[in-house]
Amino acid sequence: MALRLSRQGDRALSIKLDTISKNFGGFTALGNINLEIEPGEFLALLGPSGSGKTTLLRIIAGLEFPDTGRVYYDGDDITDLKVADRGVGFVFQHYALFRHMTVADNVAFGLTVRKRRDRPAKSVIQARVQELLDLVQLGHLGKRYPAQLSGGQRQRVALARALAVEPRLLLLDEPFGALDARVRKDLRRWLRELHDSVGLTSIFVTHDQDEALELADRVVVMDHGVIEQIDTPQKIYDEPASAFVFDFVGESNQVAVTIAGGEARLFDRTLPLPAGTTLPGDGPARLFFRPHDAEIVADDKAGLAATVTLTRPNSGSIRVEGKLDGLDRLVEIDVPVEGAPQVGERIIVRPTRVKLYAGRAEA
Ligand SMILES: Nc1ncnc2c1ncn2[C@@H]1O[C@H](COP(=O)(O)OP(=O)(O)OP(=O)(O)O)[C@@H](O)[C@H]1O
Numbered sequence: 374m375a376l377r378l379s380r381q382g383d384r385a386l387s388i389k390l391d392t393i394s395k396n397f398g399g400f401t402a403l404g405n406i407n408l409e410i411e412p413g414e415f416l417a418l419l420g421p422s423g424s425g426k427t428t429l430l431r432i433i434a435g436l437e438f439p440d441t442g443r444v445y446y447d448g449d450d451i452t453d454l455k456v457a458d459r460g461v462g463f464v465f466q467h468y469a470l471f472r473h474m475t476v477a478d479n480v481a482f483g484l485t486v487r488k489r490r491d492r493p494a495k496s497v498i499q500a501r502v503q504e505l506l507d508l509v510q511l512g513h514l515g516k517r518y519p520a521q522l523s524g525g526q527r528q529r530v531a532l533a534r535a536l537a538v539e540p541r542l543l544l545l546d547e548p549f550g551a552l553d554a555r556v557r558k559d560l561r562r563w564l565r566e567l568h569d570s571v572g573l574t575s576i577f578v579t580h581d582q583d584e585a586l587e588l589a590d591r592v593v594v595m596d597h598g599v600i601e602q603i604d605t606p607q608k609i610y611d612e613p614a615s616a617f618v619f620d621f622v623g624e625s626n627q628v629a630v631t632i633a634g635g636e637a638r639l640f641d642r643t644l645p646l647p648a649g650t651t652l653p654g655d656g657p658a659r660l661f662f663r664p665h666d667a668e669i670v671a672d673d674k675a676g677l678a679a680t681v682t683l684t685r686p687n688s689g690s691i692r693v694e695g696k697l698d699g700l701d702r703l704v705e706i707d708v709p710v711e712g713a714p715q716v717g718e719r720i721i722v723r724p725t726r727v728k729l730y731a732g733r734a735e736a
């Protein structure tokens with residue numbers, strides 16, 4: 374079916390945030406945020422609870438106003454424009470459907486509440502609602518009430534409702550947060566397809582790194598009201614810009630070392646590092662590596678000594694957990710099933726790919 378919605382592709386909005394900050398009382402929720410979003414981009418705002426994601430999304434929407442800085446849509450300064458005048462679609466986790474209205478009436482809501490002169494004819498609204506329900510694959514459920522739907526179906530209705538007003542920008546705040554893992558995964562893939570077929574600009578808030586990495590064209594990693602990194606999912610994972618990003622995105626091991634004279638030192642010896650590793654300046658540093666970027670070697674000078682505390686299957690390999698010698702830290706690595714060590718065995722772990730960041734670990 375040809376979708377009229379697909380015409381929005383050429384209308385997708387570009388957004389620019391210029392030195393946005395926001396305080397609540399004495400607390401800085403956002404500090405000097407600069408961000409440019411391309412038309413048609415699918416952007417994830419990723420960060421731990423309280424990092425400022427929702428506040429930033431609300432400022433982009435016009436539900437909240439920044440203390441300083443400007444917001445531009447397609448180059449126009451709309452910082453002071455009210456939410457109702459911005460033409461934005463929302464899907465929020467707790468933004469429930471109207472219980473007393475059918476699914477079709479819920480989807481039609483944004484159109485039926487328009488002033489008479491802007492309101493499409495009843496037959497046009499009906500056709501549009503049907504088209505949207507087909508788009509979210511609920512074409513046969515228009516007469517049902519929200520209580521008669523599953524959680525995933527309700528979120529799809531919420532999306533159809535958000536799209537009904539032909540937004541140029543879709544904002545989603547943890548829209549699948551309350552759903553079980555399986556449904557979340559299905560809806561995620563489906564949402565990405567929907568974004569591509571409708572062709573709008575979408576911004577998605579999540580604290581789930583898998584969701585951000587799987588869905589987004591680019592990921593904005595936030596912590597304490599500042600942006601730590603803006604990059605493609607691949608780069609966020611492979612080239613984390615800070616210790617925070619390395620730790621927050623993906624599984625990681627961390628060891629405190631000291632950099633001196635172009636070497637990384639642990640206790641009284643030099644730790645051999647993979648060729649090409651970039652070292653920070655002299656002083657305390659944090660060494661990170663991912664569980665799949667390590668191997669077990671025989672040479673006890675070639676890596677970190679540990680005692681195996683646990684082994685378990687992990688999608689085709691064996692996850693080995695060990696306690697590092699002399700450190701109050703566990704290490705986790707993935708090794709081939711063949712020749713995997715036993716609990717209690719002493720092993721030497723050699724990281725094959727590491728990142729080092731200046732500074733000490735937070736307590
Ligand atoms: N209206 C408000 N009044 C006071 N403080 C607020 C207000 N809104 C947000 N905050 C504070 O600002 C900080 C950022 O909140 P925000 O909701 O943006 O974070 P978040 O990253 O979306 O977190 P979560 O994932 O838990 O939703 C938090 O410490 C929060 O308590």
